[in-house]
Amino acid sequence: DTGVSQDPRHKITKRGQNVTFRCDPISEHNRLYWYRQTLGQGPEFLTYFQNEAQLEKSRLLSDRFSAERPKGSFSTLEIQRTEQGDSAMYLCASSGWADSNQPQHFGDGTRLSIL
Amino acid sequence: AQTVTQSQPEMSVQEAETVTLSCTYDTSESDYYLFWYKQPPSRQMILVIRQEAYKQQNATENRFSVNFQKAAKSFSLKISDSQLGDAAMYFCAYGRDKLIFGTGTRLQVFP
Numbered sequence: 087d088t089g090v091s092q093d094p095r096h097k098i099t100k101r102g103q104n105v106t107f108r109c110d111p112i113s114e115h116n117r118l119y120w121y122r123q124t125l126g127q128g129p130e131f132l133t134y135f136q137n138e139a140q141l142e143k144s145r146l147l148s149d150r151f152s153a154e155r156p157k158g159s160f161s162t163l164e165i166q167r168t169e170q171g172d173s174a175m176y177l178c179a180s181s182g183w184a185d186s187n188q189p190q191h192f193g194d195g196t197r198l199s200i201l
Numbered sequence: 202a203q204t205v206t207q208s209q210p211e212m213s214v215q216e217a218e219t220v221t222l223s224c225t226y227d228t229s230e231s232d233y234y235l236f237w238y239k240q241p242p243s244r245q246m247i248l249v250i251r252q253e254a255y256k257q258q259n260a261t262e263n264r265f266s267v268n269f270q271k272a273a274k275s276f277s278l279k280i281s282d283s284q285l286g287d288a289a290m291y292f293c294a295y296g297r298d299k300l301i302f303g304t305g306t307r308l309q310v311f312p
Contacts, residue, residue, distance in 0.1 A: 119299065128205075128292050128302030129246070142299060177246065189236065190300065192246035 090193035111180030121177040207303035222278045224293030241289040
C-alpha cells in the first residue's frame, strides 16, 4: 500500500496558462476525490468519482476546470486559462466503498502558484 | 446548508496534559459521518478519528476520543497525554461522500 500519490508536488505557471495535475489513488480504492485548500482554510470539495463515473461536481468547479478518471484508476484535474485566484493546494483523496463509506486517505497535494 | 464551525483558531497545551477542540455542524440529514483530521505543517492530512452518526457510543482511538452530541450537533475532540508530535492543524469534517471541512484549529504543544 503506497498511499495516494499526486504529481507534481509544486507547479508555478503564468496567468492564462493551462495546467494538469495527476492523482494515483490507493490501488483497491474505487472512489477518488478532489479538494482545493487555500491558505488558512479547510479543504473545499471540488468533485468525486466512483470508478470512472464522475458522481458530483461542486459549483466551485467552473467551466475552466475539468476532471477525468478514464479507466477508473488514476485521475487528472485540468485548469484552463489559469487565474490568480486558482493559486491553492489541490488535494486528492481516495476511499473504498462497499455497503458503507470508508474513510478518505489524502495525498500530499499539488501546490499551484500563479504568477 | 451544511456547515462545519470550529470556533477556536488556535489552542495550546502543555505536554502530558489534556486538551479539547470544539466543532459544531449543521445538517438536516440523519445518517452521516463525522471526522477529525490532522494536518502537520507541509504534510499530508491524516485521519485521527471517525464517528458514525447512528452510533451513540463515542469513538476512541488510543489517546484521542470524541464527545458526540447529536441533538446539539456538537463533535469535540479530546487529546489526552498530549505529545509534541500532536502539534498540527486539526480539521473537523462532516459528510457521507464529499466532506465538508471546518476552518481548522492550530494546536501548539509546549514541553
